[in-house]
Amino acid sequence: MIFIRARKNSYPVKVVANVRDLPVGAVKIISYPNDEHPCFLLHPSEGTFLAFSRLCTHAACPIFYRPEQHVFACPCHGGVFSAADGSVLDGPPPKPLPRVILELRGEELTATGMFPS
């Protein structure tokens, strides 16, 4: 008999910010799940924290946040992503930005995984 064990999510649990350092409107670049993967952490409205990969899903160029439109823009081929949910709004990116799963533990914003993984 062969037993196959489901592989457990191997994402680290990592504190990425203290909410006291992230007022409404703040934008911070964090690394998750490791130092090679930059992500944007946003606090767009009271009590809402969002984090997405900073690497474009087309060819992995670093994207930039445009707060006036609440979008992420990619300088390489014109990709545009929603900063509300990471969905593709324009350009060639084939899929949404991966989202960092966040938990608020006391005053610490803690990353626990990525979606989709």
Ligand code: FES
């Ligand atoms: S790398 Fe971002 S649109 Fe091509």
